[in-house]
Amino acid sequence: MTKQATRRRGDDLVRSIHEAVLAELAEVGLGRLTMEGIARRARTAKTSLYRRWASPHDVLLDAIHDEHPQEVPSPSADDLRGDLIRALRQLVEWTRSPTAAAAAAILGERKRYPELAAALYERVFDARGGRFTLTVLRYYAARGHLDPALITPVVADIGEALVLKHSLDADAPPSDEQLAAIVDQAILPAVGRGPQRAAR
Amino acid sequence: MTKQATRRRGDDLVRSIHEAVLAELAEVGLGRLTMEGIARRARTAKTSLYRRWASPHDVLLDAIHDEHPQEVPSPSADDLRGDLIRALRQLVEWTRSPTAAAAAAILGERKRYPELAAALYERVFDARGGRFTLTVLRYYAARGHLDPALITPVVADIGEALVLKHSLDADAPPSDEQLAAIVDQAILPAVGRGPQRAAR
Numbered sequence: 001m002t003k004q005a006t007r008r009r010g011d012d013l014v015r016s017i018h019e020a021v022l023a024e025l026a027e028v029g030l031g032r033l034t035m036e037g038i039a040r041r042a043r044t045a046k047t048s049l050y051r052r053w054a055s056p057h058d059v060l061l062d063a064i065h066d067e068h069p070q071e072v073p074s075p076s077a078d079d080l081r082g083d084l085i086r087a088l089r090q091l092v093e094w095t096r097s098p099t100a101a102a103a104a105a106i107l108g109e110r111k112r113y114p115e116l117a118a119a120l121y122e123r124v125f126d127a128r129g130g131r132f133t134l135t136v137l138r139y140y141a142a143r144g145h146l147d148p149a150l151i152t153p154v155v156a157d158i159g160e161a162l163v164l165k166h167s168l169d170a171d172a173p174p175s176d177e178q179l180a181a182i183v184d185q186a187i188l189p190a191v192g193r194g195p196q197r198a199a200r
Numbered sequence: 201m202t203k204q205a206t207r208r209r210g211d212d213l214v215r216s217i218h219e220a221v222l223a224e225l226a227e228v229g230l231g232r233l234t235m236e237g238i239a240r241r242a243r244t245a246k247t248s249l250y251r252r253w254a255s256p257h258d259v260l261l262d263a264i265h266d267e268h269p270q271e272v273p274s275p276s277a278d279d280l281r282g283d284l285i286r287a288l289r290q291l292v293e294w295t296r297s298p299t300a301a302a303a304a305a306i307l308g309e310r311k312r313y314p315e316l317a318a319a320l321y322e323r324v325f326d327a328r329g330g331r332f333t334l335t336v337l338r339y340y341a342a343r344g345h346l347d348p349a350l351i352t353p354v355v356a357d358i359g360e361a362l363v364l365k366h367s368l369d370a371d372a373p374p375s376d377e378q379l380a381a382i383v384d385q386a387i388l389p390a391v392g393r394g395p396q397r398a399a400r
Contacts, residue, residue: 110371121369154362154378154385161365165357168364169321171310178354185354189389 016042017049018063022098025060030109030116033060057116060102061123067099068128071135077143080193083136084183085176088159091132092173095163133159133187146191155190162186216242217249218263222298225260230309230316233260257316260302261323267299268328271335277343280393283336284383285376288359291332292373295363333359333387346391355390362386 020042025033033056039046053059069090073083094100103120110117129135134156141148162182166174174182188194220242225233233256239246253259269290273283294300303320310317329335334356341348362382366374374382388394 107368117371150385152381152385154381157362157365157369158358158386161361162354162357164368165361165364168307169357171317181352181354185350185352186358186386186390189392189394190386192389194389 013042013044013048014052014066017044017059018066021056021059021063022102025102025105026098030057030105030113033057035059057113057119060106061116061119064099064102064120065124065128067097068124069094069132071129071132073136073139077140077145080136080140080145081180081183081188083139084133084159084187085179087133087136088163088174088179088182089176091160091163092179094132095167095173131156131160132163137191150191155187158186158190159183213242213244213248214252214266217244217259218266221256221259221263222302225302225305226298230257230305230313233257235259257313257319260306261316261319264299264302264320265324265328267297268324269294269332271329271332273336273339277340277345280336280340280345281380281383281388283339284333284359284387285379287333287336288363288374288379288382289376291360291363292379294332295367295373331356331360332363337391350391355387358386358390359383 017038021033021038024037024041028037035046035049035056038056038059039049049059053062071083071087071090103124106113106116106120125131134151137146137151137156138148140146141151159182163174163179166178166182184194217238221233221238224237224241228237235246235249235256238256238259239249249259253262271283271287271290303324306313306316306320325331334351337346337351337356338348340346341351359382363374363379366378366382384394
């Protein structure tokens with residue numbers, strides 16, 4: 001056994017396995033993901049995988065879950081606009097990550113793996129705060145700065161929807177300036193702060 | 201020559217060719233679309249294709265263009281909400297059409313055919329009114345019912361973005377009720393009409 005393999009314990013081992021499942025997915029695809037392949041790539045024993053996870057798809061969901069960004073609103077709750085822009089920036093950064101590619105692979109094959117796609121929403125997205133910007137919006141509503149009745153599923157989706165749409169149309173994620181425009185012109189008006197006039 | 205082939209002229213022939221290019225695309229994909237294949241499927245001569253179009257991709261763009269829905273706002277301009285919902289309903293109907301599948305195929309291969317993807321936006325989407333809801337928003341602004349400065353690219357994109365996002369998350373297009381929620385909770389507030397409280 002190599003020194004590396006004997007030394008890895010707990011978090012380190014889990015991290016190696018998470019990296020392995022994402023790399024394995026990128027190479028072989030969802031349908032050919034196996035415990036053997038993940039174990040080989042992580043240089044660990046298949047038994048150590050089965051101790052924590054029931055299936056390769058479980059390993060994958062766990063990897064996506066652990067890498068999912070968490071929004072941290074300003075403790076003083078006095079910068080809604082800045083906190084929303086930061087939340088969307090986290091989304092843009094996430095879209096460039098291997099876990100976002102894995103999430104896209106799952107959604108691209110949802111007809112074949114409907115339970116996996118459902119688990120992606122329930123066990124990852126919902127478990128990690130729902131949509132991007134929703135944690136921030138709820139934080140300000142809980143402190144009396146926003147009407148909670150305005151934070152509907154549609155409103156919670158505005159930021160993600162416009163970032164996704166921009167990325168599709170421009171074949172590139174929005175710039176910081178464009179994220180600010182999304183916040184000023186679409187999200188803030190929907191929660192009763194606006195509409196803000198466009199800068200130009 | 202068959203009776204059908206001799207009789208088709210003008211619009212009828214163009215319609216047959218448009219149907220043929222969409223069917224051919226669905227079967228062989230963008231990379232193997234040829235004038236020969238389109239002509240054979242439309243039961244016409246290749247020369248009659250070259251009389252109007254320079255390439256198979258030109259035929260395809262023309263087909264998508266001609267089938268693209270046009271928004272028709274209420275002449276009285278007194279039903280902004282209803283006109284917006286109708287515009288989004290046209291979008292939902294369009295997403296179920298063969299031309300939407302063709303547009304998705306072009307965007308899916310934009311790395312290989314960047315000029316074709318650019319032409320899809322310029323010669324089809326922009327030429328046919330830009331985003332869904334934009335024709336309606338401009339119509340009301342032109343009549344003094346909305347501040348034209350609020351109709352920014354971000355705001356014009358809200359409807360399409362939320363319909364796309366809903367379709368991705370739910371793997372199904374939004375219902376009429378959900379389209380109304382998009383209009384009430386996201387589009388109207390962004391143009392200075394709202395926010396409307398959610399019904400529940």
